Structure formats: structure tokens, C-alpha cells
Amino acid sequence: xxxxxxxxxxxxxxxxxxxxxxxxxxxxxxxxxxxxxxxxxxxxxxxxxxxxxxxxxxxxxxxxxxxxxxxxxxxxxxxxxxxxxxxxxxxxxxxxxxxxxxxxxxxxxxxxxxxxxxxxxxxxxxxxxxxxxxxxxxxxxxxxxxxxxxxxxxxxxxxxxxx
Numbered sequence: 001x002x003x004x005x006x007x008x009x010x011x012x013x014x015x016x017x018x019x020x021x022x023x024x025x026x027x028x029x030x031x032x033x034x035x036x037x038x039x040x041x042x043x044x045x046x047x048x049x050x051x052x053x054x055x056x057x058x059x060x061x062x063x064x065x066x067x068x069x070x071x072x073x074x075x076x077x078x079x080x081x082x083x084x085x086x087x088x089x090x091x092x093x094x095x096x097x098x099x100x101x102x103x104x105x106x107x108x109x110x111x112x113x114x115x116x117x118x119x120x121x122x123x124x125x126x127x128x129x130x131x132x133x134x135x136x137x138x139x140x141x142x143x144x145x146x147x148x149x150x151x152x153x154x155x156x157x158x159x160x161x162x163x
Contacts, residue, residue: 015058016067023074032079033069034155038138039084040123042095045140046147049155050082083151085144089137090127097122
């Protein structure tokens with residue numbers, strides 16, 4: 001199945017409800033779901049794959065929580081494959097701030113304030129500053145189509161090899 005949003009946006013029916021109908025009628029032994037994840041690091045975008053046997057809650061990473069897809073909701077094991085494809089603006093700013101501070105530290109050689117700032121995770125403070133102005137956007141790399149094509153091949157090969 002392509003994207004959860006396509007089902008819900010087109011039919012108004014939750015993906016979990018559609019899957020439940022399929023499971024009830026076809027009675028597979030297992031369901032494999034693949035979803036995009038919101039990452040807390042730019043470096044993880046399309047460079048990691050998360051596997052889980054606890055299912056997924058589509059949209060949870062971006063504050064648009066949908067119905068859970070899991071063994072408890074479908075009655076059969078659910079293998080979830082998650083691929084980080086987006087970050088919040090707050091993550092992007094925090095990572096960029098770390099890079100900027102590192103550059104300043106490299107040039108200044110010593111600065112206690114910058115050292116303290118670098119050691120601290122500023123994500124929450126940045127997010128709090130962005131939310132009132134609705135600037136905490138969900139961001140994806142410009143080459144996301146190519147990244148998804150690569151990840152598609154990797155995931156498909158892994159599933160085919162495992163089956």
C-alpha cells in the first residue's frame with residue numbers, strides 16, 4: 001500500500017480500518033507496514049531503517065496521530081518498518097546551531113559559553129520559540145525522491161530475502 005495519507009485523504013477511512021477489513025477477510029499470518037518517520041537528527045534521514053514488532057501509530061511523529069496498526073488492533077503480528085524522511089524545523093535549527101557553534105569553537109579555540117551551549121540539547125527551547133509563529137515546519141531534503149527510491153530497493157530486497 002502506498003501512503004497512509006492517500007487512503008485517508010481519498011476515502012476518509014483510516015488505514016487501520018482498511019487493514020482490519022483485509023486481515024479479517026484474507027486472514028494473513030502477518031502484516032508488514034512501512035511508514036515514514038520524523039527524525040531527531042538530520043544525519044538519520046534515509047540512512048537508517050527502524051524495525052519493530054510493536055506496530056506503528058501513523059502521524060505520531062508529526063503531531064497528526066492516526067489509528068494504531070499493531071497486533072492488538074489487527075489480531076495478528078505486525079512488523080513495522082520505519083524510514084526517517086523528515087525533520088522538524090526545530091531539529092534542523094538545533095543541528096545547524098551545533099554545526100555553527102562547532103565552527104566558532106574551532107576558530108576561537110576556547111570559549112566557555114559556546115562549550116556549554118554545544119553540550120546542551122537546544123531542541124525544546126528552539127521548538128518553543130518556533131511554535132507560536134507556526135514556524136516549526138516539517139522539512140525533507142530536496143533529493144527525497146531519489147532517497148526514497150534507494151530505500152525502496154533496500155527494504156524490498158530485505159523483505160524478499162527474509163521471506
